[in-house]
Amino acid sequence: MAFGPSELDIRSAGLDLTLKPYKDRRPIVISGPSGVGKGTLIARLLERYPGTLATTVSHTTRQPRPGEVNHEAYHFLSTKEFESLIKSNAFLEYTFFSGNYYGTSRQTIKDQQAKGKIPILEIEMSGITQIKQNKFLDMRFAFISPPSLEALEERLNKRGTESAKSIERRLEQAKFEMEHAQIPGSHDIIIVNKDLDEAYRELEEWVSGDAAPALDTC
Numbered sequence: 167m168a169f170g171p172s173e174l175d176i177r178s179a180g181l182d183l184t185l186k187p188y189k190d191r192r193p194i195v196i197s198g199p200s201g202v203g204k205g206t207l208i209a210r211l212l213e214r215y216p217g218t219l220a221t222t223v224s225h226t227t228r229q230p231r232p233g234e235v236n237h238e239a240y241h242f243l244s245t246k247e248f249e250s251l252i253k254s255n256a257f258l259e260y261t262f263f264s265g266n267y268y269g270t271s272r273q274t275i276k277d278q279q280a281k282g283k284i285p286i287l288e289i290e291m292s293g294i295t296q297i298k299q300n301k302f303l304d305m306r307f308a309f310i311s312p313p314s315l316e317a318l319e320e321r322l323n324k325r326g327t328e329s330a331k332s333i334e335r336r337l338e339q340a341k342f343e344m345e346h347a348q349i350p351g352s353h354d355i356i357i358v359n360k361d362l363d364e365a366y367r368e369l370e371e372w373v374s375g376d377a378a379p380a381l382d383t384c
């Protein structure tokens with residue numbers, strides 16, 4: 167009995183098995199409280215579908231951290247340069263947080279689309295409000311929710327990247343974001359990340375267009 171080539175054979179032959187003819191090729195916006203698992207879920211999607219999906223690189227005026235490479239982690243630039251880009255309407259959304267600007271340029275999305283990829287953006291709440299105010303932008307929005315604030319606190323503690331004060335601030339913000347996410351129309355789908363594998367499956371189905379619309383409120 168003949169078997170077809172394995173995924174490994176195809177990859178090593180330089181072919182990409184992961185090109186998926188998604189029905190919906192609009193940019194995908196993922197949001198949710200800090201520590202909920204957005205980065206983890208997006209990393210899985212990108213690993214599974216490198217030929218179809220791609221993240222975008224944001225701009226920031228903050229200093230690079232050790233190991234962060236310019237144009238990979240972020241496009242690092244001066245405040246003057248950032249403000250000049252704001253004036254020229256280069257950003258889809260931007261925010262000023264903790265003394266620094268952060269923003270997503272229109273160009274970074276175009277760059278990925280020009281390569282035939284569907285951009286995936288991780289954007290916080292105020293950025294989503296800015297995007298939604300622009301009726302020319304057609305994107306889809308997923309909110310990742312923790313099963314509870316207690317579970318979120320545990321994840322942030324376990325991750326070990328934040329001080330107690332920072333965790334407290336993030337939990338306050340999380341409460342606000344979770345309430346906001348309940349407003350009809352604020353997201354196309356809410357995925358509760360309780361079990362990571364289940365949350366991933368739900369996200370993957372929605373991203374690839376195989377899922378039925380999860381909310382009838384949109």
Ligand SMILES: Nc1ncnc2c1ncn2[C@@H]1O[C@H](COP(=O)(O)OP(=O)(O)OP(=O)(O)O)[C@@H](O)[C@H]1O
Binds near residue numbers: 198200205206321
């Ligand atoms: N379903 C889950 N159950 C338990 N732990 C999880 C789950 N999903 C993710 N985690 C863990 O929670 C922590 C936070 O995840 P991650 O860094 O992906 O969150 P994030 O939403 O990207 O956070 P931030 O916005 O701060 O970057 C990580 O240590 C991750 O391994």
